[in-house]
Amino acid sequence: MTFAEAHEVCISERGATLAVIDSAQHFKDIVDYIHRKEELTESFWIDGIDVGHDGHWTTREGENFPMGTPFWAGFPDYQEPNGGTKENCAHMNNGQRFYINDIDCNSAYWFICEQANNYEKSNKNVSTSDSPCPFHYVRVGSKCLSFLHQYKLPWNEASLQCGYLDPKGELAIVNDIEFLRAIFLHLEEEWLTDHNYWIGGTDEGHEGNWTWTDGSAVPMGTPFWGLYNDAQEPAGGTTENYLFLSNRDFYFRDISGSNHLTPLCQMIE
Incomplete structure (x- = not known):
C-alpha cells in the first residue's frame, strides 16, 4: 500500500x-x-x-x-x-x-x-551515573570514554595508548546499540565529527569472526555496521581486519590496522 x-x-x-x-x-x-x-x-x-x-x-x-x-x-x-x-x-x-x-x-x-504503549524502551547505556570519570575521560551514556584527538595511530599502537592513558583503559567496546547512539550524539553535540575512531574489534587471525579485545563477540549486521555499495560491512576481507567508526556516519567499518586513526578509549569497570 x-x-x-x-x-x-x-x-x-x-x-x-x-x-x-x-x-x-x-x-x-x-x-x-x-x-x-x-x-x-x-x-x-x-x-x-x-x-x-x-x-x-x-x-x-x-x-x-x-x-x-x-x-x-x-x-x-x-x-x-x-x-x-x-x-x-x-x-x-x-x-x-x-x-x-x-x-x-x-x-x-x-x-x-x-499498538500504543506496548513497548518499553531500554534505558541501558542511556542514563548517566553520578560517579565522576577519571581525568581525561568523559561520561557518555553509562561509560567513561576518552577521545584522544591529539593522536593518529595504527590500531595496535592506539590500543597501547589507551593503556598508557590509564591502566584500566582499552579501546572502546561498543556492544549495545543505545551506547552507539549515545556516542553518535556526543560527537555531534561536541563538534567532534571530523575524526575516524579506532574501537576495540578485530578479526585478525580468525577471518570473519569479529571479537572485541576482551574476547566477546562483536555484534554484526544492522544497525551496527554501515553499508558499502550494494553490500554491508565488513567488506574488506583479509586485508581489512580492524574496526573503526567512520566520520561519515559512525557506523562500524573494517579497515587495515596500519591506518592512522584517533583512539577511542574506554575505562574498564
Missing part, C-alpha cells in the same frame, strides 16, 4: 498506528524480528514524514523522528535521507539491510503497525 493507505489500515483495522521508532533498541528489535521471521524480501513503512517541512522529520503526530546513526542508511560518502522534496516518507528498506530510507509516499510497500 501507499504510506497514507498503510496508516489508515493501522488505525481502522488494527486500532494502532504505523510503528513509531522512539529508541535505538526499539529499532534493533524490529530489525531482529524481521530477520527471525525471514521477511527479507519486503520493505516496510514506518511512521516518519517531512511533508511540508523538508528535512524536518516527524511522526504524523508531530513528534520528532530520530535522525542519523543507528537509524538511517549510511554509506562511505553519504547518509540517508537524501531524496529532498520528492521523497517525504520513511520506510525500512530491505535493499539497504532494513536501515531507514526516504522514498516517495505513493510507493507501495508492506507496513508495520504498533
Whole structure:
C-alpha cells in the first residue's frame, strides 16, 4: 500500500498506528524480528514524514523522528535521507539491510503497525551515573570514554595508548546499540565529527569472526555496521581486519590496522 493507505489500515483495522521508532533498541528489535521471521524480501513503512517541512522529520503526530546513526542508511560518502522534496516518507528498506530510507509516499510497500504503549524502551547505556570519570575521560551514556584527538595511530599502537592513558583503559567496546547512539550524539553535540575512531574489534587471525579485545563477540549486521555499495560491512576481507567508526556516519567499518586513526578509549569497570 501507499504510506497514507498503510496508516489508515493501522488505525481502522488494527486500532494502532504505523510503528513509531522512539529508541535505538526499539529499532534493533524490529530489525531482529524481521530477520527471525525471514521477511527479507519486503520493505516496510514506518511512521516518519517531512511533508511540508523538508528535512524536518516527524511522526504524523508531530513528534520528532530520530535522525542519523543507528537509524538511517549510511554509506562511505553519504547518509540517508537524501531524496529532498520528492521523497517525504520513511520506510525500512530491505535493499539497504532494513536501515531507514526516504522514498516517495505513493510507493507501495508492506507496513508495520504498533499498538500504543506496548513497548518499553531500554534505558541501558542511556542514563548517566553520578560517579565522576577519571581525568581525561568523559561520561557518555553509562561509560567513561576518552577521545584522544591529539593522536593518529595504527590500531595496535592506539590500543597501547589507551593503556598508557590509564591502566584500566582499552579501546572502546561498543556492544549495545543505545551506547552507539549515545556516542553518535556526543560527537555531534561536541563538534567532534571530523575524526575516524579506532574501537576495540578485530578479526585478525580468525577471518570473519569479529571479537572485541576482551574476547566477546562483536555484534554484526544492522544497525551496527554501515553499508558499502550494494553490500554491508565488513567488506574488506583479509586485508581489512580492524574496526573503526567512520566520520561519515559512525557506523562500524573494517579497515587495515596500519591506518592512522584517533583512539577511542574506554575505562574498564
